[in-house]
Structure formats: C-alpha cells, structure tokens
Amino acid sequence: MCQSDQTPNDAESPAPCADEAIDTHRYRIVVAYDGSQFHGWQKQEPPDNPPLRTVQGVLNMALMKLLRQPVNLVGASRTDAGVHALGQVAQFDAATSIPLERLQHAITSRLPTDIEVRHVEIAPPYFQAIGDAVSKQYRYRFHNIQERPLTLRHTVYHCDYPLNVEAMNDAAGRLIGEHDFAGFSAASHGRQTTVRTIHDCHVLRDGQQVHVVVAGSGFLYNMVRIIAGTLLDAGRGRCQPTRIDEILATADRRLAGPTLPPEGLCLEWIRYQ
Amino acid sequence: MCQSDQTPNDAESPAPCADEAIDTHRYRIVVAYDGSQFHGWQKQEPPDNPPLRTVQGVLNMALMKLLRQPVNLVGASRTDAGVHALGQVAQFDAATSIPLERLQHAITSRLPTDIEVRHVEIAPPYFQAIGDAVSKQYRYRFHNIQERPLTLRHTVYHCDYPLNVEAMNDAAGRLIGEHDFAGFSAASHGRQTTVRTIHDCHVLRDGQQVHVVVAGSGFLYNMVRIIAGTLLDAGRGRCQPTRIDEILATADRRLAGPTLPPEGLCLEWIRYQ
Numbered sequence: 001m002c003q004s005d006q007t008p009n010d011a012e013s014p015a016p017c018a019d020e021a022i023d024t025h026r027y028r029i030v031v032a033y034d035g036s037q038f039h040g041w042q043k044q045e046p047p048d049n050p051p052l053r054t055v056q057g058v059l060n061m062a063l064m065k066l067l068r069q070p071v072n073l074v075g076a077s078r079t080d081a082g083v084h085a086l087g088q089v090a091q092f093d094a095a096t097s098i099p100l101e102r103l104q105h106a107i108t109s110r111l112p113t114d115i116e117v118r119h120v121e122i123a124p125p126y127f128q129a130i131g132d133a134v135s136k137q138y139r140y141r142f143h144n145i146q147e148r149p150l151t152l153r154h155t156v157y158h159c160d161y162p163l164n165v166e167a168m169n170d171a172a173g174r175l176i177g178e179h180d181f182a183g184f185s186a187a188s189h190g191r192q193t194t195v196r197t198i199h200d201c202h203v204l205r206d207g208q209q210v211h212v213v214v215a216g217s218g219f220l221y222n223m224v225r226i227i228a229g230t231l232l233d234a235g236r237g238r239c240q241p242t243r244i245d246e247i248l249a250t251a252d253r254r255l256a257g258p259t260l261p262p263e264g265l266c267l268e269w270i271r272y273q
Numbered sequence: 274m275c276q277s278d279q280t281p282n283d284a285e286s287p288a289p290c291a292d293e294a295i296d297t298h299r300y301r302i303v304v305a306y307d308g309s310q311f312h313g314w315q316k317q318e319p320p321d322n323p324p325l326r327t328v329q330g331v332l333n334m335a336l337m338k339l340l341r342q343p344v345n346l347v348g349a350s351r352t353d354a355g356v357h358a359l360g361q362v363a364q365f366d367a368a369t370s371i372p373l374e375r376l377q378h379a380i381t382s383r384l385p386t387d388i389e390v391r392h393v394e395i396a397p398p399y400f401q402a403i404g405d406a407v408s409k410q411y412r413y414r415f416h417n418i419q420e421r422p423l424t425l426r427h428t429v430y431h432c433d434y435p436l437n438v439e440a441m442n443d444a445a446g447r448l449i450g451e452h453d454f455a456g457f458s459a460a461s462h463g464r465q466t467t468v469r470t471i472h473d474c475h476v477l478r479d480g481q482q483v484h485v486v487v488a489g490s491g492f493l494y495n496m497v498r499i500i501a502g503t504l505l506d507a508g509r510g511r512c513q514p515t516r517i518d519e520i521l522a523t524a525d526r527r528l529a530g531p532t533l534p535p536e537g538l539c540l541e542w543i544r545y546q
Contacts, residue, residue: 034424084424108421116421148381148389151307151357155424 028123036154082262087269137215140228157264163235168203170241171234182251185220229257301396306388355535360542410488413501430537436508441476443514444507455524458493502530
C-alpha cells in the first residue's frame, strides 16, 4: 500500500512505494513469550464468541497492522496454554518497504509486554517452519524447596519433597535414541506415527530448581510434560529408572508418570538445517 | 470455641477445648507474597462495592476461618499494589489449641498460591509490629538487557540502556545517615516528620539485573521508589551523584528522579530489637 502521507527525502528518487517495486519475501522470525496469559500458540476463534487471546492471534494482528496487508503466520510448535517460549519459530509472507534491520523492533513495539520478537530474517521462499525443523529443545522447571515459588509460580512446578537427580538422570538417559513414544503421549495425539528421536535428555540442579532438558526431532502431544512427570516419579523413588525401558517396550501410558501442568514448560529453541 | 463434633481420643483426659483452658497469645508472623495480583497490603472495603483483594484481607480471612474467632491482623509495612514481600511482619491476638509448630503450615494451606506464611512465633503481649521495628530492607530490581523480561515482568523494571553502577553506588552512599528525606517523598506522605535514618544503600549488578538495596529505620510514602528513580538517573548520566546532596539539602522533590513503578520493589526483611 502506497503511503501517500510520506514525505520523500529526495524528490528525484524513484517512488519507493510503488506496489510493483516491493518483492514479497518469506520471513522467518524467532518469538519469545510468557505463556501465562495466553490460550496457547494456536489461533482460536470460537463461533459466536470473541477470539481467545493466543500468541499467534496477537502476533498475526500486530503484523497485519504494521504491514497493512493480510498475513498468515505459521508457527513451528503449537505450545499449549501456559507454556512459555524463548525460541518459537514462525514464518509469514509479506511485501514491505520496512528495512529488514528495523522489522524486529517495529513488530515488538506493537506487542504487549508478554511477547517479543527476538530475530527476523528473510528465509528461502520454500522455507517451512514446521516441516524443516530438525530438532527442538524444551526445559521443564521444578521448584524444589519447601517455600512456595510466589513470583515464580507461573514458570515452575512446585515439588517440596527431595529429588534424587542422579536417579532422574539415569532415567533420562534411557529416553535418548529413536523409540516409539506412544507410552509418553496423550491418547489424542492425532499423529500417524509415534516414533520420534530424542537427541538429548538430562536433569540438572540449578540452585533451588531442578531442570529436565530434552531435545529431539519432534514431540507428541503432552510428551515433554509426561516425560517430566515420569522423571519426577523416578526422582521421588516412586519407580526405578528402568521403568523408562518398560514404557518404551510396552507403549503403555499407564506405566508413565502424570502429565505435569504447563507452567513449568518452556520451548527453548528450534534448529533448522 | 468448643468443637462439640470433635471426638476425644481419651474420654478420661480433661476437656481439651474449654474456653478458659486456652490462653490468648500475641502472634508474630512473617509473610511472603507476590504483590502482582493484590491491591497492596492494607484492607480496602469500599462502600457499596465488594472488598478489594489485599494481602491483609486475604490473610485475615484465612486466619479467622482457621482459628474460628475474630482476628485483627496488623502489618508492619503497608506495601503498595504490585509491591512484593519476602519478609513482611504482622501481629494478631488469638486463643487456639493448634500447636505453635503446626500453625505456619495450617495457615499457608488455607492461602492462595501468591501468599505464604514463612514463620510463626508467640511474641510478648506488648509487641507492636509497626512501632517496634528498628530497620527494614527493600530491594528494587532493574532488568538491564535489551530483551524484554517476559516471565519476570511483574518483578522487575525494564531499562534497556546501559547503567553505570559505579555512579549509582556513589549516589547511593550519599543517602546513608540521618537526613530529612522530604525531597524523596510523595507530597501526600502524611507523616509528622520526614527525618529518617538510612543504614545501608548500595547498588549491585546480578547477571542481567541491577539491584538497589536500601535498609533504614523507616521509609516515607514512595520513598524507595523515588530513591530508585534518582539512582537510575545517576546511572544513566542524567544527573551527577552529587545530586543526592542537593536533594537532601533543599528537600526539593523536583530535583529527584521519577517514582518508579511498584513491580520492581520487594520488602526483604524487618528487624526488631
């Protein structure tokens, strides 16, 4: 759209806003957010009701207002309500005269304080945020002291009993590799195959917190929260680390731990080839 | 109150709930809270409207339900809406057969997740949470990197410009001692004297944050938030550290920095003789 109220710096220069002069590009952006006040990533527009506040919805609206054109934002991971992200990746196509180096700030300045664009680049036109991802890393945070987390309560899961990090790490290591993770998935996963590859899974103590870090090719619905719940059981001595082998062998969801609440979970990064 | 539906363990033992058998004690409790979702400490019951959600209101109600008697909770510091506390101190009088060592957990288990009782003890009957306090410490947190604080946004003030901690410390040190702090107070302080003693004031860098730590005999309304705003000005080079001396000498509020927002502020502890 031509901005007729724009004052050109140089009247002799070619018109900067002729439609045909601006190429359409596919943009790849990295997005961080506090998921507490969002109904997840995915746009939700229930019939006869106002749309729910989602990251995709808020970000898509900000992009359309900034770029003054329809935008179809596609995110790599459909994080659930309450789940946070440091490195969600999304794509959209747009034709804009805003210089690339100004886009990150221009978008973020139109966003509420619980969401931020951390990086913007022009991707190849065939880039697919979902399909081209080769690995993702999540972190689940336990608040592991008796005192309540209070100001941290939207970003951790509180367990005030002692955790055996060594046993948790023993269990975590057994998840690494290519396995059928059906036993670590909600029944409604809706995927054709439940085979995934975990590249890394380890547990560490960080001051008053214990973190489960897991990176893999992709994750089934609720998979990280069920893995965290099973490692928690191992850390409390409710099961042996070898329980992981049994779950992988039998694909029996009932052998795994509970699906932990979303607030402890954060999507840290997504890697592409 | 006698609990007539209670089943005594030993019918031969003296009645455990006779009114005259339970002494009234003055209790001193230490309270921690995330102030984000509270309209401050002080009970607020606007006429013709439902009471606002305050820390005192929520805690007083939990105490009355647990102890089944009227309770008049008095807090040492009337923290503002959005201000947090790790070590608020409060007093109340009650007669209860609940053992002292069980009270902390019994109260906290009746509280929402953004508030917690951290300590309970029986104080002398003449103990005054407000009048007997000899010093208090507050901390104001700056989030000092370009990225937004996101999950930390309710507990920090975001300033993305470089801060000169050395200059801030030079300014902070000039506040230590007994001074008239009228220049660091909101006009509506409502106190007879504006003379206070600051025992300690220093600034430190803690990773991505910069903290202003200030301890003193007492604080005027908004005093810590104005001190933090003035030290921020010194850290940005908007004023020299000697500006502190001018404000103390003239008591001129206009020479001091802005009143920073409440979310960066936390009441850390209150000491008694």
